[in-house]
Amino acid sequence: xxxLLDVSGLTKRYGGVTANADIVFDVxxxxxxxxxxxxxAGKSTLFDxxxxxxxxxxxxxxxxxxxxxxxxxxxxSRLGVARTFQKLKPFIDLTVxxxxxxxxxxxxxxxxxxxxxALESLAFVDLLEKRNNFARELSTGQRKxxxxxxxxxxxxxLILMDEVTGGVDQRSIVGLIxxxxxxxxxxxxxVMIEHNMQVIMRLADRILALHAGRxxxxxxxxxxxxxxxxxxxxxxxxxxAA
Amino acid sequence: MSGSRTDMLKTARAEPLWPRPPLWVSxxxxxxxxxxIAYPFIFTTSFSQHLMIxxxxxxxxxxxxxxxxxxxxxxxxxxxxxxxxxxxxxTVLFAKYGVTPWVGLMVGMLLSALAAVAxxxxxxxxxxxxxxxxTLLIGSGVQIVFQRWDWVGAASGLYVPIERASPWxxxxxxxxxxxxxxxxxxxxxxxxxxxxxxxxxxxGFRLQALRDEPDAAASLGIAIARHKVLAFMISAAMMSVxxxxxxxxxxxxxxxxxxxxxxxxxxxxxxxxxxxxxLWGPALGAAILVPLSEYSRIWFGGTGRTIDLILxxxxxxLVCMWRTSGILSLLEERIRRRAEMP
Amino acid sequence: MSRDxxxxxxxxxxxxxxxxALVAVGLTLIFGLMEIVNFAHGEFLMLAMFTAFWFxxxxxxxxxxxxxxxxxLLAVAGILAxxxxxxxxxxxxxxxxxxxxxxxxxxxxxxxxxxxxxxxRTITNPFIAGRVQIGPIFIxxxxxxSGGICLLSFAALWWFVxxxxxxxGLQATAQDRQAAAVIGIPTERMFALGWAIGLGCVxxxxxxxxxxxxxxxxxxxxxxxxxxxxxxxxxFGSIAGSLLAGILIGLVESLGGLLLDPSYKTLIVFALYLxxxxxxxxxxxxxx
Numbered sequence: 080x081x082x083l084l085d086v087s088g089l090t091k092r093y094g095g096v097t098a099n100a101d102i103v104f105d106v107x108x109x110x111x112x113x114x115x116x117x118x119x120a121g122k123s124t125l126f127d128x129x130x131x132x133x134x135x136x137x138x139x140x141x142x143x144x145x146x147x148x149x150x151x152x153x154x155x156s157r158l159g160v161a162r163t164f165q166k167l168k169p170f171i172d173l174t175v176x177x178x179x180x181x182x183x184x185x186x187x188x189x190x191x192x193x194x195x196x197a198l199e200s201l202a203f204v205d206l207l208e209k210r211n212n213f214a215r216e217l218s219t220g221q222r223k224x225x226x227x228x229x230x231x232x233x234x235x236x237l238i239l240m241d242e243v244t245g246g247v248d249q250r251s252i253v254g255l256i257x258x259x260x261x262x263x264x265x266x267x268x269x270v271m272i273e274h275n276m277q278v279i280m281r282l283a284d285r286i287l288a289l290h291a292g293r294x295x296x297x298x299x300x301x302x303x304x305x306x307x308x309x310x311x312x313x314x315x316x317x318x319x320a321a
Numbered sequence: 322m323s324g325s326r327t328d329m330l331k332t333a334r335a336e337p338l339w340p341r342p343p344l345w346v347s348x349x350x351x352x353x354x355x356x357x358i359a360y361p362f363i364f365t366t367s368f369s370q371h372l373m374i375x376x377x378x379x380x381x382x383x384x385x386x387x388x389x390x391x392x393x394x395x396x397x398x399x400x401x402x403x404x405x406x407x408x409x410x411x412t413v414l415f416a417k418y419g420v421t422p423w424v425g426l427m428v429g430m431l432l433s434a435l436a437a438v439a440x441x442x443x444x445x446x447x448x449x450x451x452x453x454x455x456t457l458l459i460g461s462g463v464q465i466v467f468q469r470w471d472w473v474g475a476a477s478g479l480y481v482p483i484e485r486a487s488p489w490x491x492x493x494x495x496x497x498x499x500x501x502x503x504x505x506x507x508x509x510x511x512x513x514x515x516x517x518x519x520x521x522x523x524x525g526f527r528l529q530a531l532r533d534e535p536d537a538a539a540s541l542g543i544a545i546a547r548h549k550v551l552a553f554m555i556s557a558a559m560m561s562v563x564x565x566x567x568x569x570x571x572x573x574x575x576x577x578x579x580x581x582x583x584x585x586x587x588x589x590x591x592x593x594x595x596x597x598x599x600l601w602g603p604a605l606g607a608a609i610l611v612p613l614s615e616y617s618r619i620w621f622g623g624t625g626r627t628i629d630l631i632l633x634x635x636x637x638x639l640v641c642m643w644r645t646s647g648i649l650s651l652l653e654e655r656i657r658r659r660a661e662m663p
Numbered sequence: 664m665s666r667d668x669x670x671x672x673x674x675x676x677x678x679x680x681x682x683x684a685l686v687a688v689g690l691t692l693i694f695g696l697m698e699i700v701n702f703a704h705g706e707f708l709m710l711a712m713f714t715a716f717w718f719x720x721x722x723x724x725x726x727x728x729x730x731x732x733x734x735x736l737l738a739v740a741g742i743l744a745x746x747x748x749x750x751x752x753x754x755x756x757x758x759x760x761x762x763x764x765x766x767x768x769x770x771x772x773x774x775x776x777x778x779x780x781x782x783x784r785t786i787t788n789p790f791i792a793g794r795v796q797i798g799p800i801f802i803x804x805x806x807x808x809s810g811g812i813c814l815l816s817f818a819a820l821w822w823f824v825x826x827x828x829x830x831x832g833l834q835a836t837a838q839d840r841q842a843a844a845v846i847g848i849p850t851e852r853m854f855a856l857g858w859a860i861g862l863g864c865v866x867x868x869x870x871x872x873x874x875x876x877x878x879x880x881x882x883x884x885x886x887x888x889x890x891x892x893x894x895x896x897x898x899f900g901s902i903a904g905s906l907l908a909g910i911l912i913g914l915v916e917s918l919g920g921l922l923l924d925p926s927y928k929t930l931i932v933f934a935l936y937l938x939x940x941x942x943x944x945x946x947x948x949x950x951x
């Protein structure tokens with residue numbers, strides 16, 4: 080069976096700086112793939128390239144065997160690829176429910192259906208209490224969950240999550256882990272950028288490690304963790320910081 | 322999923338899709354509607370009817386701006402283009418071919434929507450300021466063209482030929498302002514109903530989403546460019562209706578006035594003053610600024626023309642500095658707070 | 664069409680273009696610093712022209728003498744505008760920024776009409792008048808002098824921004840506000856300085872313009888439109904870009920007026936703007 084997402088040779092340059100160089104990895108249906116790397120490793124750029132927010136200078140992205148390289152973001156989204164943003168982007172003038180309705184409207188134009196779908200999605204991320212608040216009134220952690228609910232409301236096959244645990248307190252992280260596992264159970268395929276090593280080691284089936292825009296390891300968590308290049312580039316800096 | 326969460330979901334699902342306004346707001350709305358319908362019989366002077374006709378006309382024009390700027394977040398400074406197209410479409414068709422202004426109204430809406438596509442497709446993908454400036458320049462350019470275009474009377478403009486028979490067919494009323502009043506009221510009612518419906522539709526939600534965060538909207542499958550153009554088209558068609566109506570009301574087309582940047586600016590000032598992005602903000606803004614302008618003209622004579630603009634300018638500046646969401650938001654906050662009281 | 668006529672058009676276009684450039688550079692400086700488009704820019708130009716006019720009409724002061732006074736007054740107006748209005752608008756959404764400066768412009772224009780009537784005025788018998796003949800072409804002396812002063816102003820501005828410590832601070836603030844603040848540059852003061860310099864340039868341009876142009880409340884509108892075009896052409900935030908773009912607009916306008924119906928010259932300039940923003944969104948001379 081061909082992988083759901085197949086990335087090969089993806090490259091992006093800004094002037095003289097190479098943000099992504101020849102990135103190769105694949106994601107199987109139902110799998111959780113983690114992406115790790117120090118700041119500036121090119122993780123978010125990789126998401127932007129896959130989801131069409133930036134045009135790659137080389138390489139291809141296949142979704143289910145079809146070439147989606149360079150398609151417009153909304154086209155890629157309609158093929159069932161959802162994403163969240165590291166720099167959160169809630170629709171601040173809408174209520175929480177309305178935010179998620181926008182996601183649910185991907186598949187229906189009936190407002191009642193969309194609203195109910197949105198409420199389910201909010202229940203899933205445990206944000207129902209805040210449903211009638213304006214998005215601007217939410218805390219960072221709540222905004223993250225809102226963004227997740229919004230993306231999930233469009234019933235994606237594949238979701239790309241950019242640092243859902245960043246800036247979130249320890250207790251909420253436990254909830255988020257459970258959430259991702261439940262997503263997996265429901266058959267949603269997940270690619271997640273994650274800084275928290277404990278979280279990613281627990282969740283991911285496979286991990287892609289990036290350093291300075293280049294892939295330095297790709298495989299099972301233990302294997303990636305013991306890779307000398309990863310230890311040098313990433314784990315070293317983490318232990319220094321901690 | 323835990324039990325309490327299932328319960329909460331059940332409660333949430335049972336809630337009405339759209340929150341119902343509190344009773345006193347509905348009552349106030351009904352009273353306002355009744356007053357609007359009875360207005361020409363209560364206020365019988367020509368001036369008071371003229372004043373209300375202008376308020377209604379500007380309420381429609383401001384709402385048109387609100388659709389493109391308030392809902393989809395694109396600051397158009399060229400709305401006068403569509404006002405002029407509406408006025409010229411009906412008048413040219415009638416003066417040159419004897420076509421009823423009712424048809425001219427439709428043609429004007431169509432032409433305005435097409436013009437919105439022609440202007441919007443290349444410019445709406447520009448970043449905010451560039452689009453605003455582009456529409457400002459295009460508006461000024463269109464005015465220059467109409468002032469030089471001999472077929473439509475160039476700088477001296479056109480007159481709507483006077484027809485005294487079958488006033489409803491020719492949309493001219495020479496003995497009373499009352500028919501104009503109800504025409505304007507009808508146009509406003511339809512326009513506001515359309516926008517009310519739009520705001521609760523898929524399109525409306527998508528426009529508000531892309532206004533707040535275009536990238537997030539795109540990630541949810543919304544085709545940004547197409548939706549912006551769509552909003553611009555709806556806005557243009559609304560503005561065009563106001564233009565046709567205005568031409569039939571004053572019966573003179575002056576390109577200097579019809580395509581003036583002042584019209585584009587005033588609809589913006591009204592909407593922002595009342596509350597851009599809200600349904601009733603544009604009407605509130607029109608209801609404040611039109612009387613301000615008309616009365617200052619009476620009180621200060623000829624120079625009043627500028628006193629109103631001085632006040633407009635200062636008012637809008639203050640709103641932008643201190644109350645970005647407009648005057649209506651003050652009331653809304655109060656309504657919300659009242660509604661939340663046990 | 665004779666070669667002399669074209670040469671004449673090129674010279675007068677060039678001189679007018681220098682005025683456009685000086686108006687535009689104020690706009691671009693302000694935008695470059697704080698990403699605000701000053702939609703009241705044309706009205707400040709109008710105020711500068713009227714200030715020069717009243718110095719002449721009431722004080723008998725020739726524009727050449729009142730030039731520094733007008734420039735200083737406008738610079739002060741810029742500082743006041745920044746601290747009184749703009750500082751608050753900076754925190755507001757873009758819609759409020761556009762409408763706020765727009766509202767300010769409307770109020771200033773209407774205020775000028777109220778105080779001084781919509782009449783057209785001119786300064787008669789200035790020090791510099793008449794025209795000089797160079798070979799086959801004639802150049803108005805006021806235009807020639809004002810072109811020279813505009814160039815001098817640009818040279819001074821260039822020197823200030825690239826050679827003085829404050830100027831470098833200005834550049835740093837324009838490039839990255841936060842980083843500039845971190846290394847101890849007072850960004851708030853830099854913003855005010857940007858407004859002072861920007862409107863100071865408008866003061867110079869307005870005074871020079873008043874020696875050969877009609878002075879009336881609506882005069883700023885068209886200059887502001889052309890300044891927007893110049894800024895877009897030159898790239899928002901670029902000083903050299905606005906100089907080149909201003910000159911280009913002056914040339915296009917005067918040559919276009921020569922080749923086509925003069926009334927369409929503005930249209931050509933507007934078309935130029937659209938072509939540039941659509942096909943080269945970072946300006947003709949800007950980097951990609």
